[in-house]
Amino acid sequence: MSAPxxxxxxxxxxxxxxxxxxxxxxxxxxxxxxxxxxxxxxxGRSQCPGCGTVIRWYDNIPLLSYLVLRGRCRNCGYxxxxxxxTVELLSGVISGAVVWYYGLGLEAAWMFVFLTALxxxxxxxWSHRIIPDELSIGGTxxxxxxxxxxxxxxxxxxxxxxxxxxxxxxxxxxxxxxxRRVDGMGGGDIKLMAMIGAFLGWKMVFVVLFVxxxxxxxxxxxxxxxxxxxxxxxxxxxxxxxxxxxxxIAGARFLEFYLQFLKRP
Numbered sequence: 124m125s126a127p128x129x130x131x132x133x134x135x136x137x138x139x140x141x142x143x144x145x146x147x148x149x150x151x152x153x154x155x156x157x158x159x160x161x162x163x164x165x166x167g168r169s170q171c172p173g174c175g176t177v178i179r180w181y182d183n184i185p186l187l188s189y190l191v192l193r194g195r196c197r198n199c200g201y202x203x204x205x206x207x208x209t210v211e212l213l214s215g216v217i218s219g220a221v222v223w224y225y226g227l228g229l230e231a232a233w234m235f236v237f238l239t240a241l242x243x244x245x246x247x248x249w250s251h252r253i254i255p256d257e258l259s260i261g262g263t264x265x266x267x268x269x270x271x272x273x274x275x276x277x278x279x280x281x282x283x284x285x286x287x288x289x290x291x292x293x294x295x296x297x298x299x300x301x302x303r304r305v306d307g308m309g310g311g312d313i314k315l316m317a318m319i320g321a322f323l324g325w326k327m328v329f330v331v332l333f334v335x336x337x338x339x340x341x342x343x344x345x346x347x348x349x350x351x352x353x354x355x356x357x358x359x360x361x362x363x364x365x366x367x368x369x370x371x372i373a374g375a376r377f378l379e380f381y382l383q384f385l386k387r388p
Contacts, residue, residue, distance in 0.1 A: 136227060137219055144218025144235075145185035148211030151243050155210065158243075158258070159251040173201025185211040206246060214239055229273035236265065237322050238371070241364040244315060248360035254311030259318050266321025276324050284320030288328045292316050312360045319367045323374070330374045335359065335366035 154164050156172075169178045176198040182188045189208045195201065217238045225231035240262050248254050263285055266274075270281035296308035320328045339362045346357070370377070 137223060140222035141215045141219040144215035144239075145211050147218065147239060148214030149183065149185045151210050151214055151239060152207050154243050154258075155206075155246045155250075158255045159247055159253055171196040171198060171201055174199035185215070210242065210246060213242055217242070230269075230275070233265070233269040233273055234322075234371075237262065237269075238368055240318075241367055245361045245364040248311070248358040248364070252309070252358050254309070254315050254360045256311075256314065259311060259314035262318040263314070263321045266318060269322070274322065276322075280324045281321045284322075284324040284328055285317040286320070287325040288316030288318075288320030288331075289313055291328065291332065308359070312363060315360050315363055319363065323367065323370065327370050327374050330377060331363065331367050331370045334369055335362040338362045338366060 150164075153169060157164050169183060170176060171178060173196055176196070179197075182192065182197055186208050189203060192203070194203050194205070196203065218235055221231045221235045221238065225234060240258050244254055244258055247258075266285070267278060267281050270276050270278045274281070276284075292308055292313040296306070296313065299308060300306055316328065316331075319331055323331065339357060339359060342362070343357060
């Protein structure tokens, strides 16, 4: 006979954090939909994009409602985009992961906000080719404050990280425009790198740019294979944001490996 499963405090906290993340993901969907349309994210109940019917609370339960309704509006049958449950699920995973890694505390809260802001930015930039200042500039200031109160980075490192992240992309944007006579880097991408630098520091800015450029290049090859030209617009912020998440997880090891590689004779 197998031993009984004990509901430990750790298990309860982990489960509760995932549930909170799912609920936060529902709010993120509101942010993703409304911010690009210059609508308030705190006023007004959610409505079906198809028929405008106010969504009932029991049709707005993260993941569960999507499964019960089979991905359609109860009133008009409008197909709900897969991005909605995807954002909710990823938010739940992020919440559970940061609590598991950092424990309950300010650092976990700061990193959760950072990662879910990156999640929202990824979906917004991919769909609308914009990165709202509320997320990038607000996130930058939030990173500076976090460096003072809880993050494993000093305020000086955070400020330098923002300056380096902003400065590199700003310089690239200027050079590109001088050479090609067109804008090649959006202001939203530049401000996003300031935010990333505020949380990760200046060293990781270079790693994020490397990973994002690599992913963007692979996607560019895919577009050309599908018939897209070299001037096809690519939402670079939707590569920068997930790359920052990857670097947060494995960036230190990658940087250490790279530095050791350079020291080899």
